[in-house]
Amino acid sequence: MPELPEVETVARGVDARLRGDRIEAVWFSGKKEPFKSPARTMAEVLPGKRVKRVFRVGKHIVFDLVPTERAPSLKQQAVQWTVHLGMSGRLLVASPSDPIPAHTHAILRMRSKRELRFVDPRRFGRLALHAASSGEGGGFAGKGREPLTISTNEFAALFHGARTSIKAALLDQSRLQGVGNIYADESLFRAGIRPRSRAASLSRKRMDRLCRCLKDVLGEAISLGGSSVSDYVDADGARGFFQFEHKVYQRTKLPCLVCGTLIRRVVVAGRGTHYCPHCQS
DNA sequence: AATGAAACCTGACAGC
DNA sequence: TGCTGTCAGGTTTCAT
Numbered sequence: 001m002p003e004l005p006e007v008e009t010v011a012r013g014v015d016a017r018l019r020g021d022r023i024e025a026v027w028f029s030g031k032k033e034p035f036k037s038p039a040r041t042m043a044e045v046l047p048g049k050r051v052k053r054v055f056r057v058g059k060h061i062v063f064d065l066v067p068t069e070r071a072p073s074l075k076q077q078a079v080q081w082t083v084h085l086g087m088s089g090r091l092l093v094a095s096p097s098d099p100i101p102a103h104t105h106a107i108l109r110m111r112s113k114r115e116l117r118f119v120d121p122r123r124f125g126r127l128a129l130h131a132a133s134s135g136e137g138g139g140f141a142g143k144g145r146e147p148l149t150i151s152t153n154e155f156a157a158l159f160h161g162a163r164t165s166i167k168a169a170l171l172d173q174s175r176l177q178g179v180g181n182i183y184a185d186e187s188l189f190r191a192g193i194r195p196r197s198r199a200a201s202l203s204r205k206r207m208d209r210l211c212r213c214l215k216d217v218l219g220e221a222i223s224l225g226g227s228s229v230s231d232y233v234d235a236d237g238a239r240g241f242f243q244f245e246h247k248v249y250q251r252t253k254l255p256c257l258v259c260g261t262l263i264r265r266v267v268v269a270g271r272g273t274h275y276c277p278h279c280q281s
Numbered sequence: 282a283a284t285g286a287a288a289c290c291t292g293a294c295a296g297c
Numbered sequence: 298t299g300c301t302g303t304c305a306g307g308t309t310t311c312a313t
Contacts, residue, residue: 086290087290087291088290088291088292103291120290121290121291121292122289122290122291122292123289123290123291124289124290124291162283163283163284164283164284164285168284168285230292230293231292269284269285270285270286270287
């Protein structure tokens, strides 16, 4: 599933290929509006815009788009376009001659003749337009803090007074944004913390450890192009390699790679949750 | 206010 | 073979 490392990988890939390119035309499938912004509005605003850069915020891929001189006067403002991949979304940079996959919901035809395609079988993904804010560093920021750059103090403060489980708290995008089921389970394993532990009950020492383990696992996953556990691929259609590094995620009833105890699966916060009963206390 | 659970979706897969 | 049921899990919405 696309979580922070997968979204980062896709954003980097799209940025490398489309930065400086210009959107010539757009197409949207008429399918039951899988978009946050109306397709009609996007079809009006996107064409003529130049891709200034593409980056990641939480699990969102953000496009900074600026008008080109050819744009009609009405559309002279810079905008941000965000793509959320949901569960099954893909964002692919393809050639027009490449076959169009099933469940393709949006195509942006670029001046370079390449196409940016949004493919999403389950339609949990979302596309949205945002007004680019005038201030420096403004614009789309998401609701939570970025796990890669947060300080240990701020990290610990996020969970102060939280009565819920640490697993649910890690998944809460209004606290931290970008962590999903895989990296919640993997970071808790590395930190030696049971997923059902009350978040606020964890010692500062364990919180600091969790913060470091989370950053480590996210960083390592990014360097391996993310985890391809179902059908995740990057902007080139290539799979990631971090799924081979998973210690607990989807290893139910397999021996723990550290101590040999069988990995247990329970449901926490409505999600399949995997942990080692011996290593995580 | 905070938390949990259901709903949204389709494909993959297990079991019969 | 082909059907049914279950599972996957990010986010939104609804209920408690």
